[in-house]
Amino acid sequence: xxxxxxxxxxxxxxxxxxxxxxxxxxxxxxxxxxxxxxxxxxxxxxxxxxxxxxxxxxxxxxxxxxxxxxxxxxxxxxxxxxxxxxxxxxxxxxxxxxxxxxxxxxxxxxxxxxxxxxxxxxxxxxxxxxxxxxxxxxxxxxxxxxxxxxxxxxxxxxxxxxxxxxxxxxxxxxxxxxxxxxxxxxxxxxxxxxxxxxxxxxxxxxxxxxxxxxxxxxxxxxxxxxxxxxxxxxxxxxxxxxxxxxxxxxxxxxxxxxxxxxxxxxxxxxxxxxxxxxxxxxxxxxxxxxxxxxxxxxxxxxxxxxxxxxxxxxxxxxxxxxxxxxxxxxxxxxxxxxxxxxxxxxxxxxxxxxxxxxxxxxxxxxxxxx
Numbered sequence: 001x002x003x004x005x006x007x008x009x010x011x012x013x014x015x016x017x018x019x020x021x022x023x024x025x026x027x028x029x030x031x032x033x034x035x036x037x038x039x040x041x042x043x044x045x046x047x048x049x050x051x052x053x054x055x056x057x058x059x060x061x062x063x064x065x066x067x068x069x070x071x072x073x074x075x076x077x078x079x080x081x082x083x084x085x086x087x088x089x090x091x092x093x094x095x096x097x098x099x100x101x102x103x104x105x106x107x108x109x110x111x112x113x114x115x116x117x118x119x120x121x122x123x124x125x126x127x128x129x130x131x132x133x134x135x136x137x138x139x140x141x142x143x144x145x146x147x148x149x150x151x152x153x154x155x156x157x158x159x160x161x162x163x164x165x166x167x168x169x170x171x172x173x174x175x176x177x178x179x180x181x182x183x184x185x186x187x188x189x190x191x192x193x194x195x196x197x198x199x200x201x202x203x204x205x206x207x208x209x210x211x212x213x214x215x216x217x218x219x220x221x222x223x224x225x226x227x228x229x230x231x232x233x234x235x236x237x238x239x240x241x242x243x244x245x246x247x248x249x250x251x252x253x254x255x256x257x258x259x260x261x262x263x264x265x266x267x268x269x270x271x272x273x274x275x276x277x278x279x280x281x282x283x284x285x286x287x288x289x290x291x292x293x294x295x296x297x298x299x300x301x302x303x304x305x306x307x308x309x310x311x312x313x314x315x316x317x318x319x320x321x322x323x324x325x326x327x328x329x330x331x332x333x334x335x336x337x338x339x340x341x342x343x344x345x346x347x348x349x350x351x352x353x354x355x356x357x358x359x360x361x362x363x364x365x366x367x368x369x370x
Contacts, residue, residue, distance in 0.1 A: 001217050009214065009222030013196070017226055026192055027230050031184040031238050038180040039173045039246060048309055049131055052089060052098035054080040059106025061146070065116070068142040069099060074134045076308075086119070090165060092342050093328070096121045097131035109146075122164025123335045124175045127306070166335040177248045178330035179303030181238045182323050183294070185261065188234045189227065189268025190275075190293035194285040196223045197276035197365075216365055224269050231265045232258070242334075252333030256343070260329045263350035267322035268293065270357030277364040297323030325349045 017023045055066050070077045078095060080086050089095045100117040108114055118135050120128035167174045200206040209219065239257070242248040250257075272289055279285040298304065300314065301323035307315055318324045325346040332339050 001215060001221075002213075005212075005214055006218045006221055009218060010225050013222055013226045016196075016199075017230060023192060023230075027188050027234050028237060030187065031181075031234050032241055034184055034187075035177060035180050035238060035241055035246065038183070039177040048076050049074060049097070049127060049134065050095045050308065051075045051077050051131060051135065052080045052086055052095040053077050053101075054083065054086050054098060055101045056103040057101050057105040059109075061106040061109040061114070062101045064146070065101060065105075065139075065142050068145070069135070069138045072134055072138045074130070075138070090119065090121055091336065091339050093121070093123075096124070096127050097135065099135055119163050119165065122167035123331060125164070125167060125171060128164055128167075173246055174248050174335060175331060176303075177242045177246055178334040179301070179327045181235070181242070181330055182264075182301060182303060182327040183297050184238055185231060185235060185264055185326065186268055186293050186297040186323055188231045189265050190272040190289045191286060192230070193223065193227050193269045193272030194275045194279075194289035195272075195282050196227070197273060198280055198282045198285040201280045202282060216362070220273065220362065220365055223273060227269055227272075228262075228265055231268070232261065235261045248334060250334050251337040253338070256338065257330075257333055260326065260333075260343070260347060260350070263347060263354055264322055264326040266354030267350060267357050270354060270359075270361050273361040274357060274364055277361065296321050297327075300324065301327045303327045320353065322350055322353045 017027075051069070053066055053069060055062055066077075069075060078089075080089070080098065083100075086095075086098050086100070090098060097118065097120040100119065102115065102117070105114060105116065116139070118132060120131045122128050197206075200209065235257070239250065239254075243250050271293055272285075275288045275292065276285045279288055300307075300310075300318045300321055302318070303323075307318055307324070310318070329343060329346045332342055
């Protein structure tokens, strides 16, 4: 590899980006527009919400309350053994809320009193509201059943205490904006890079490039590095707009955001270059990038629709989508900070998928006209 040739090719590609108005539009104008549109206009819904149950009381009243919660169709109740397990699963997103039944609940209920604790994952406010509504509905049904079965007087005051974790203000943009950034990065990476090689073929400049001593590695790097820089610039712009304009808190370290963004860009750029090399026309490559990159990222990443509510085959399909891991990473860094177990898993998944897509781009790139 000749560094001088590589630098000249990168300079050529950078000039092409600057001279192409559509590249500037997609990289810097469209991201801001999507942040505002998706951050404020999207409504969320959810079903079969995962609810943890920490039952610290073995009395009859506590068991009947647990049975009422399990009988609620909208709730998928998971038993918990300790407070530490509750906090761990809530931090990793394995449950969306938890009901804590204290160890003296049955005894207090015999005196006409009863207090339980409801914890909700405020990182996704819409789902948190559903958790609260369904849990309160189950609680009221249980109260009615208990009142019908005994002459015990009903408690004068029912106290259900809620806490929103990670997003105390329960504002939807705090959840939606980080997911929108994942969609933006998909557009910048996959869509723009899907045009670069196809543009060379359409304009007849690829033959001139192949007539030079440029190697395959130099050709690929000259296409990747400028768009990597463009993607990081788009990420920085989205971060600044999200934090300082939209007021979304960012609780993670910036260096970790850069690292995870780099891993995701390896996937997006690799996919785009692979499609651009295979299609050889800008229209076909752009359509393929939208179909294979943008639409799955929007619909199947968990950013808009809860993955656990999808059919089982689609849930398995989401496991090979880089946007699923990147959206989860961004939502974690923005709202919860550093959750090592979740972030390391996402980083490993993005690394494996990135190696696959870059490998496919290398395999399809040849120094021939065939």
